[in-house]
Amino acid sequence: xxxxxxxxxxxxxxxxxxxxxxxxxxxxxxxxxxxxxxxxxxxxxxxxxxxxxxxxxxxxxxxxxxxxxxxxxxxxxxxxxxxxxxxxxxxxxxxxxxxxxxxxxxxxxxxxxxxxxxxxxxxxxxxxxxxxxxxxxxxxxxxxxxxxxxxxxxxxxxxxxxxxxxxxxxxxxxxxxxxxxxxxxxxxxxxxxxxxxxxxxxxxxxxxxxxxxxxxxxxxxxxxxxxxxxxxxxxxxxxxxxxxxxxxxxxxxxxxxxxxxxxxxxxxxxxxxxxxxxxxxxxxxxxxxxxxxxxxxxxxxxxxxxxxxxxx
Amino acid sequence: xxxxxxxxxxxxxxxxxxxxxxxxxxxxxxxxxxxxxxxxxxxxxxxxxxxxxxxxxxxxxxxxxxxxxxxxxxxxxxxxxxxxxxxxxxxxxxxxxxxxxxxxxxxxxxxxxxxxxxxxxxxxxxxxxxxxxxxxxxxxxxxxxxxxxxxxxxxxxxxxxxxxxxxxxxxxxxxxxxxxxxxxxxxxxxxxxxxxxxxxxxxxxxxxxxxxxxxxxxxxxxxxxxxxxxxxxxxxxxxxxxxxxxxxxxxxxxxxxx
Numbered sequence: 001x002x003x004x005x006x007x008x009x010x011x012x013x014x015x016x017x018x019x020x021x022x023x024x025x026x027x028x029x030x031x032x033x034x035x036x037x038x039x040x041x042x043x044x045x046x047x048x049x050x051x052x053x054x055x056x057x058x059x060x061x062x063x064x065x066x067x068x069x070x071x072x073x074x075x076x077x078x079x080x081x082x083x084x085x086x087x088x089x090x091x092x093x094x095x096x097x098x099x100x101x102x103x104x105x106x107x108x109x110x111x112x113x114x115x116x117x118x119x120x121x122x123x124x125x126x127x128x129x130x131x132x133x134x135x136x137x138x139x140x141x142x143x144x145x146x147x148x149x150x151x152x153x154x155x156x157x158x159x160x161x162x163x164x165x166x167x168x169x170x171x172x173x174x175x176x177x178x179x180x181x182x183x184x185x186x187x188x189x190x191x192x193x194x195x196x197x198x199x200x201x202x203x204x205x206x207x208x209x210x211x212x213x214x215x216x217x218x219x220x221x222x223x224x225x226x227x228x229x230x231x232x233x234x235x236x237x238x239x240x241x242x243x244x245x246x247x248x249x250x251x252x253x254x255x256x257x258x259x260x261x262x263x264x265x266x267x268x269x270x271x272x273x274x275x276x277x278x279x280x281x282x283x284x285x286x287x288x289x290x291x292x293x294x295x296x297x298x299x300x301x302x303x304x305x306x307x308x309x310x311x312x
Numbered sequence: 313x314x315x316x317x318x319x320x321x322x323x324x325x326x327x328x329x330x331x332x333x334x335x336x337x338x339x340x341x342x343x344x345x346x347x348x349x350x351x352x353x354x355x356x357x358x359x360x361x362x363x364x365x366x367x368x369x370x371x372x373x374x375x376x377x378x379x380x381x382x383x384x385x386x387x388x389x390x391x392x393x394x395x396x397x398x399x400x401x402x403x404x405x406x407x408x409x410x411x412x413x414x415x416x417x418x419x420x421x422x423x424x425x426x427x428x429x430x431x432x433x434x435x436x437x438x439x440x441x442x443x444x445x446x447x448x449x450x451x452x453x454x455x456x457x458x459x460x461x462x463x464x465x466x467x468x469x470x471x472x473x474x475x476x477x478x479x480x481x482x483x484x485x486x487x488x489x490x491x492x493x494x495x496x497x498x499x500x501x502x503x504x505x506x507x508x509x510x511x512x513x514x515x516x517x518x519x520x521x522x523x524x525x526x527x528x529x530x531x532x533x534x535x536x537x538x539x540x541x542x543x544x545x546x547x548x549x550x551x552x553x554x555x556x557x558x559x560x561x562x563x564x565x566x567x568x569x570x
Contacts, residue, residue: 003430174428181427181434182441185406185414192403199363199397201389201418201481210424256405 005177012169020162031161035229037269038164039222042171044249044265045258046218049175051247052256054211055191056117060129061219061246063136064106066238068220069227070146072102073155076228080156095158099167099224106220107213109136114212117205121194133243140235151234152227159229167225171218176258178214187211188256241283245272248286252293254300263302314377316341316517317393317485322361322371331357332541334371339485344511344518346532348525348552350561354541355521356398359487362519363395364388375485390418394483396474398490398521404463408454408473411462412445415480445480451513452476452506468499472506479510485517486510492524504530529553537561 002010023031047061075083075098087093113132117125141149178184189197190207197204227233249268253261275282293301315338322335332354339345347355360366362373364385373380380388403411420441426434449455452472457465462473471491478486488507492500504527511518522528528535529549537545537552539561545552552558 003435006430177428177430178424181422182413182416182420182438183423183427185410186417188406188410189403189414192405193401195365195385196397196401196403197414198385199389199395199401200415200477201386202414203384203386214424 005173005180009169009173012173013166016162016165016169019165020160023161033270033273034161035159035164035225036273037266038161038168039226039229040246040249040265040269041168041262042218042222042225043246044253044261045168045171045175046215046222047246048250048253048256048258048261049178049187050211050215051250052254052261053175053179053187053191054208055255056208056211057122057126058113058129058212058215059126059240059243059247060113060131060133060136061215062238062240062242063129063133064109064216064219065223065226065242066136066140066233066235067109067216067223068099068102068106069223069233069238070102070140070152071105071220072098072224073152073227073233074146075101076158077152077155091156091158095163095228099163099221102224103217103220106223107217110212110214110216111209113216114209117208117212130240130243133238133240137235137239140238147234149235151232151237153232155227155231155233157228157231159225164225164229167218167221171221172258172262174214174218179256191256244286248290251290252301254303257300257303260300260302264300314374315339316343316376317362317519318372318374319358319362320372320374322358322368322373324357324361324366325369330541332361332368332538335538335541335543337536337543337546339517339519341484342511342515342517344507344520344531344533346520346522346528346535346549347538348522348528348535349538352540353538355538356489357541358538359395359489359519359521362388362487363393389481389483392482392484393487394478394481394485395487396471396478396489396491398493400470400474402462402470402474402477405461407459408449408462408465409442409445409458411473411477412448412480413441415477416441416444418481448476448480467494468502471495471503475506475510479514483516485519488518488520488522490521490523492522492527500524500527503527507531 043061043065047058050056050058084094113129116128120128140146146152179187186202186207189200189202190204194204249264250261253264272282275285317339319335319337322332323330324332335358347358349355357366361368364380364383368381375391375393403414406414420437422434422437446455449458454469454473454476457469462470465473492503495503507518508531520528520532532549535547535549535552536543537558544557544561545555
């Protein structure tokens with residue numbers, strides 16, 4: 001017997017699989033936008049666990065993404081020749097394993113970043129995570145073994161619609177299921193009032209670190225998907241502006257509102273594509289969006305009801 | 313058998329200020345004790361010491377014979393001490409139901425992994441907790457608000473919800489920090505009844521910090537009086553009321569309270 005939510009997950013996985021079978025009939029531009037949407041949904045929903053539900057303002061999500069992207073790519077690109085035969089040359093086994101490894105490395109980084117959150121709150125935490133993201137970027141830029149500033153090339157083309165949207169579905173399910181339980185309400189309690197949460201017997205430290213580890217894990221997976229889609233990654237692709245882009249999706253969608261965040265991720269991805277002709281000026285649009293939003297709808301564009309829904 | 317809660321020469325200093333000095337007090341297993349004193353006497357500091365928000369500079373705090381010193385607030389709640397706050401601290405964006413449900417947190421067996429797998433045992437437990445939550449809410453007449461966000465409740469109901477939430481942690485000792493603050497006389501009378509009811513229904517001890525003399529004198533079996541962090545008197549309401557030191561420190565300095 002599966003829970004109803006798990007049937008939804010299976011349905012989403014099946015839909016991704018079917019869509020993947022027909023991917024040959026879509027034009028490549030559409031595929032490109034669709035995969036980017038899927039990756040951004042994964043990134044935004046995983047960040048929503050940290051920033052939205054748990055209320056820990058992280059500005060380093062692109063850093064976790066980078067770690068996952070590089071780890072998975074190194075496995076498939078540099079060691080693919082040795083590792084692939086071990087799984088019988090089956091890329092559909094090899095790829096998720098490489099992705100998973102990338103996610104694990106990213107979640108270890110999440111643990112390391114999560115530990116300072118024991119002491120830091122609000123803006124201080126934002127600065128630390130921002131610093132973390134930059135450190136990752138600068139490190140990657142200066143390590144020749146991973147291509148330095150030139151980046152990693154020749155990454156195999158493993159990403160399909162199935163992997164992209166399968167991962168997005170698993171991420172959404174995981175974050176939803178984590179939060180929708182008596183245990184999971186603790187995340188929201190931490191974001192609402194840490195002192196009261198402690199007084200209710202909630203180990204706030206543990207919740208915050210869990211959020212960081214889980215969030216980083218999925219960001220790492222998304223990074224792997226991204227790398228095996230673009231077949232080329234470079235440190236500057238995982239900079240501060242990428243982190244901001246994900247944060248904007250979360251704020252636009254409404255902190256702690258998964259449906260809103262998914263819509264925002266799709267909306268911003270499509271918007272970015274249509275604004276591509278303006279190049280870097282789209283950062284101005286992002287900044288404007290945040291300003292207008294914070295004034296007009298601080299609860300997010302897609303939050304109508306808040307928490308006034310029946311509990312699972 | 314030792315009393316439920318013992319404070320043994322507890323002192324805390326913040327820099328040069330001694331907020332609580334050599335305080336020795338106790339609360340019995342099924343007792344309703346009041347802690348009173350003028351503004352800034354250190355009453356809330358005592359609560360923060362008991363609940364692990366502050367660590368005493370010296371002295372020991374024991375609960376059921378075990379020292380609480382050095383433990384974190386959530387661990388102390390896990391040892392069956394629950395509290396409310398002087399300025400209400402609900403989880404504003406969570407529903408009334410979830411505010412109470414999350415306080416059952418200590419008593420659930422499931423964790424992150426079970427939340428993901430959602431096997432039958434998980435659902436059974438969630439159902440059980442939902443039932444217990446509704447039972448508590450209904451006892452305190454909050455059931456009708458179950459899906460409202462806590463922040464939208466009227467003030468008096470928020471106070472009540474905070475007490476319900478504390479009870480959901482299944483305490484043996486309940487610390488109430490000025491529950492009558494901001495209430496009108498009718499609400500105060502109701503609160504008095506409520507506190508007595510809680511004590512009897514849940515068979516717990518209550519330590520009450522309160523400014524309002526009507527409330528304190530009305531329900532407390534024993535009262536300790538703090539002034540500048542020092543205990544200046546202790547006894548039954550009648551004894552305390554007659555104590556010249558108390559009159560001087562408390563009633564003498566402040567105009568008729570209430």
